[in-house]
Structures are given as C-alpha cells and as structure tokens.
Amino acid sequence: MSETPRSLPAKTRRKQLIKATIKCIAKNGLSGTTMADVTKLAGLSLGIVNLHFETKEKLLVETLRFITDEYRNGLDKIFFNENLSTEEKIRAHVAFDFSRAIADRNKLAVWFAFWGETKSRPTYHSICADYIDEIAQNLTQLFSILKNEQNYQSVDPELVCTCYTALSDGLWLALLLTPKSFKADDAKTIAMHYLKTQFPNNFTMT
Amino acid sequence: MSETPRSLPAKTRRKQLIKATIKCIAKNGLSGTTMADVTKLAGLSLGIVNLHFETKEKLLVETLRFITDEYRNGLDKIFFNENLSTEEKIRAHVAFDFSRAIADRNKLAVWFAFWGETKSRPTYHSICADYIDEIAQNLTQLFSILKNEQNYQSVDPELVCTCYTALSDGLWLALLLTPKSFKADDAKTIAMHYLKTQFPNNFTMT
DNA sequence: TAAATGAATGAATAGTTATTCATTTGTGAT
DNA sequence: ATCACAAATGAATAACTATTCATTCATTTA
Numbered sequence: 001m002s003e004t005p006r007s008l009p010a011k012t013r014r015k016q017l018i019k020a021t022i023k024c025i026a027k028n029g030l031s032g033t034t035m036a037d038v039t040k041l042a043g044l045s046l047g048i049v050n051l052h053f054e055t056k057e058k059l060l061v062e063t064l065r066f067i068t069d070e071y072r073n074g075l076d077k078i079f080f081n082e083n084l085s086t087e088e089k090i091r092a093h094v095a096f097d098f099s100r101a102i103a104d105r106n107k108l109a110v111w112f113a114f115w116g117e118t119k120s121r122p123t124y125h126s127i128c129a130d131y132i133d134e135i136a137q138n139l140t141q142l143f144s145i146l147k148n149e150q151n152y153q154s155v156d157p158e159l160v161c162t163c164y165t166a167l168s169d170g171l172w173l174a175l176l177l178t179p180k181s182f183k184a185d186d187a188k189t190i191a192m193h194y195l196k197t198q199f200p201n202n203f204t205m206t
Numbered sequence: 207m208s209e210t211p212r213s214l215p216a217k218t219r220r221k222q223l224i225k226a227t228i229k230c231i232a233k234n235g236l237s238g239t240t241m242a243d244v245t246k247l248a249g250l251s252l253g254i255v256n257l258h259f260e261t262k263e264k265l266l267v268e269t270l271r272f273i274t275d276e277y278r279n280g281l282d283k284i285f286f287n288e289n290l291s292t293e294e295k296i297r298a299h300v301a302f303d304f305s306r307a308i309a310d311r312n313k314l315a316v317w318f319a320f321w322g323e324t325k326s327r328p329t330y331h332s333i334c335a336d337y338i339d340e341i342a343q344n345l346t347q348l349f350s351i352l353k354n355e356q357n358y359q360s361v362d363p364e365l366v367c368t369c370y371t372a373l374s375d376g377l378w379l380a381l382l383l384t385p386k387s388f389k390a391d392d393a394k395t396i397a398m399h400y401l402k403t404q405f406p407n408n409f410t411m412t
Numbered sequence: 413t414a415a416a417t418g419a420a421t422g423a424a425t426a427g428t429t430a431t432t433c434a435t436t437t438g439t440g441a442t
Numbered sequence: 443a444t445c446a447c448a449a450a451t452g453a454a455t456a457a458c459t460a461t462t463c464a465t466t467c468a469t470t471t472a
Contacts, residue, residue, distance in 0.1 A: 003282075010449095013449090013450095017350035025322075026325050027325075027326055028326050029236075029322065029323035029326040029327065030235075030236065030237050030270035030322060030323070030326075030328060031237035031323070032323075032412070034428085034429060035429070035431085036429075036432085037431095044450075044451090045451040045452060046430095046431095046433085046451075046452060046453095047432080047433085047450070047451060048449090048450065048451080049430090049431095049451065050430085050431065050432075050433095051449075051450070051451095055430080055431080056429095056430065056431090061347055073467060075253075085262065097307065098393065105325060107326075109322060109323075109326075110322075110324040111322075112318055112321045112322035113292070113322030114322070115318045115322070115379060115382065115383070116231075116235065116236060116315060116316075116317075116318035116319030116320070116321070116322045116385060117235035117236070117237070117238075117319065118240060118315075118382065119232050119233075119311060119313075119382065120209070120232065120233055120234050120235040120313075120315070125383070127382070128383055129383065132383065132384070136284065141246060157406050159395075159396060159399060162388075162392075162396055162397050163337070163373065163399060163400060165371055165376065165380075166373055166375075166376030166377045166379065166396065167373045167376055168367065168376065169372075169375070169379050170371065170372030170374065170377075170379075171372045171376075171420060172376035173321060173375050173376075174371075174372055174375075175349040175384055176321065176324065176325065177321070177331070177334055177335065177338065178335070182368075186368075189365075190365060190368055190369050190372065193365060193369060194369060194400065194403075197400075197403035197404075198403075216419095219419090220421095239462085240458085240459060240460085241459075241460060242459075242460095250420075250421090251421040251422060252420065252421075252422060252423095252460095253420070253458090253461085253462080253463085254419090254420065254421080255461095256460085256461060256462075256463095257419075257420070261447095261460080261461080262459095262460065262461090285441060370426095390429060
C-alpha cells in the first residue's frame with residue numbers, strides 16, 4: 001500500500017475534502033456534519049478545511065457545486081456528442097440519470113439536503129437554478145428535434161421536458177427512500193415508460 | 207385584538223410550536239433552525255419547547271409527523287369517500303397534491319429537508335416509509351379499478367402508481383426551486399398530461 | 413378573597429463546534 | 443547536506459446553542 005504523501009496539489013486535496021463531505025452528509029445529515037467528522041473521514045487534520053476553503057460554509061458551497069457540475073458536464077458531453085442521433089442522445093440522457101455515478105445514494109442524500117435549504121440560502125438556490133435552466137434548454141431542444149424528425153404531431157417538447165425532469169427527480173427520491181425494493185433499473189424502466197407514451201416509434205422496442 | 211391567553215390547552219401549544227418550526231425551517235433551513243428562532247417566531251419563551259416536547263429532536267420528529275399526517279389524512283379522506291367515482295377520486299388526488307395547503311413552499315422546504323436526512327436518521331426514514339407505502343397501496347388500487355371498469359388493456363397499475371408518485375414529488379421540487387415561472391396549476395397540468403397517456407377516455411376532456 | 417395549581421418564563425449552565433495560529437514536518441533547490 | 447518554503451497539524455479559543463430549573467404569573471377552587 002502506497003503511503004499518502006503529506007503534501008499534495010491543492011486541487012487534489014480540495015476534491016478529497018469534498019468527497020469526504022459528501023460521505024459525511026450522507027452519513028450524518030447536513031445538520032449533523034461537523035468539521036471534525038469531515039476531516040477525520042478524509043484522514044486529515046482539523047485545520048485543513050480552513051487552509052483550503054477558508055470556512056465550512058464555503059466547503060459546503062463547493063460540495064454542491066461539485067455534484068451539480070458533475071451532473072451538468074456529464075449531460076453536456078452527451079448533448080454535444082456528434083456521433084449520437086437524437087434518439088440515442090435521449091437514451092443516453094436517461095442512462096446517465098440512473099447510472100452508478102449519479103444515482104448513488106450518498107450523492108442523492110446530498111442533493112435533497114441542499115434542495116431543502118435552497119429557500120433559505122440564496123447561494124444554494126442560484127447554483128441550482130443555473131444548472132436546471134441549462135439542462136432544460138438542451139433537453140427541450142432534443143425533444144423538439146425528435147418531434148420534427150419523426151413527425152410527432154401532438155408532442156409539446158417543453159412540457160415533455162418538464163415532465164421528464166420532474167419524473168427523474170422523483171425517481172431519485174424513490175431510490176433514496178426505498179433502496180431495498182426500488183433499484184436504478186426500475187427507475188430507468190419507468191422513465192422509458194413515460195418516453196414511450198410520447199415517442200412510441202422511438203422508444204417502444206429494446 | 208384579543209390577547210393571547212397565557213395558558214392554553216397543550217395540543218394547541220404543540221401545534222403552535224410545530225407551525226413555527228415549519229416556518230423556521232423554511233426560513234433558516236433545518237441546520238439553521240435554533241430553539242431561540244422557533245420560540246421567538248411563536249412569540250413564546252425559550253423554555254417552552256422543553257415543556258411540551260422535552261427536546262429539540264422530538265419537536266423535529268413531531269413536525270415531520272405533522273406534515274406526513276396532514277398529507278396521508280387528506281388522501282385517505284378522498285380514497286374512502288363513498289360519493290366519488292374512481293375517476294373522481296383520482297382527479298381529487300391530483301387536485302390535493304397541488305392544493306394551497308399541500309403545495310405550500312414552506313411545507314415543501316420541510317419535506318425536502320427531512321428527505322435529505324432520512325439516510326442518516328432511522329426515525330425520519332421510518333416515518334416516511336410508512337406513509338409512502340400506505341398511499342401507494344391505495345393509489346395502485348384506484349388505477350387497478352379504473353383499468354377494469356373501463357377496459358384499459360395495457361395499463362400496469364403498480365407501474366403507473368410509482369410513475370405518478372415520482373412525478374408528483376418532482377413537480378413539488380419544481381415548485382420549490384422555480385416558484386416564479388412554475389405554479390401549482392402548471393404542475394397540475396403536467397400531472398394530468400401523464401394520466402391522459404394512460405387513461406385517455408377518462409382524463410382527456412375538461 | 414385567598415390559597416393552590418401548573419403553565420410559562422428566561423437567566424444561567426453545560427456542551428458542542430467553527431475557527432485560529434504557533435508549531436511541526438515534508439519537499440525541492442542550491 | 444543544508445536551507446527555505448509551503449503544506450499540514452491540532453491544542454487553544456471564541457462563539458454559539460440546547461437544556462435546566464428557580465421564579466413569575468394567570469387561572470381555578472374552596
């Protein structure tokens with residue numbers, strides 16, 4: 001086993017601390033997360049957070065930014081992938097929403113903890129508002145293109161985007177609350193079930 | 207203006223404190239909610255929570271129980287109402303989900319705050335698991351009856367129940383995060399849009 | 413009207429936790 | 443090797459907050 005070097009690039013240390021924060025929020029809740037817990041989980045000393053983030057509040061903000069960036073960047077990679085058809089992009093979007101990296105219970109606990117605080121913390125709110133808007137625009141566009149490509153008459157792309165997004169968030173909650181009886185594959189099945197209702201020619205088979 | 211009497215039935219005081227707690231969680235977040243805030247918002251003294259709930263933690267548990275009971279009881283009243291047809295019950299369920307009393311942003315903030323802590327607090331988790339299970343059973347039954355009554359061939363009642371429930375939770379999130387551009391009526395429209403895809407004969411008109 | 417009751421108060425306490433910073437330690441340059 | 447520098451440490455501090463409980467006060471009872 002290689003020893004962890006005492007000195008490390010600042011970015012690596014920051015990511016290490018953010019990952020410990022995610023675990024800690026999942027384990028103890030946002031209200032039960034202390035600096036002592038986070039640094040102990042990271043295997044580092046108490047003062048390290050001050051060194052890399054100045055305050056606890058800034059560490060929490062960067063933690064929220066980390067999970068929103070991970071989500072946004074993953075979807076952008078799909079959206080801007082020239083090798084995928086529109087249908088394939090939508091399929092990839094669903095697969096990503098319920099992939100190991102994203103539909104992870106630790107991260108889901110973090111999402112919900114921060115969502116619960118958005119009303120009281122403008123900083124949290126604006127971080128969330130940003131990514132939501134960008135993703136909605138891209139997804140609406142995909143549905144709109146598919147509608148035109150395949151001549152779906154009565155589809156309302158914006159409504160379908162809002163509906164799919166809400167459905168996906170609600171399925172995340174089911175994964176968080178009932179992990180024993182409800183798995184990522186079940187969630188994916190339900191998401192596809194909805195898309196079939198709107199685009200039966202594209203999502204009915206396989 | 208009538209003076210608030212100094213002495214009041216215990217139940218009334220407890221409800222008063224729970225309502226102050228809901229406002230306080232919405233205003234300051236779960237992690238930022240202090241006994242001083244809650245009691246000040248209720249217009250009472252610091253020691254009152256200890257008198258009526260023993261500890262802060264028990265006040266929080268009762269607050270969660272309050273909103274889950276309110277939700278469950280409201281839906282039970284619909285489900286067991288002999289005067290409503292199955293279709294009317296489902297319509298009433300949707301209307302209730304996005305009614306003033308339920309889709310209130312203060313209460314939504316409380317829901318999400320507690321959901322974010324369910325992974326770390328078994329008590330919160332079991333309170334949520336209970337109501338979810340009961341509601342799912344009743345709603346699945348409604349979809350099942352409607353399927354048989356109206357001869358819908360390919361509807362899977364259990365899947366539709368999970369899908370509707372997730373959709374409703376996700377729409378609550380949209381109401382919490384984007385209250386300016388997304389209103390309860392928009393949420394209701396989207397929920398009905400999904401039900402139409404499954405039961406076009408019942409939910410397409412009006 | 414006076415005494416008894418118990419709900420409500422809030423100053424004081426005890427415990428917790430974020431933050432600070434003097435000291436230690438590893439690393440790379442000379 | 444030695445030095446200079448930066449990263450990391452953790453004991454001490456300062457701030458905050460849940461809980462306690464002796465006291466106050468309104469209401470009820472005799």
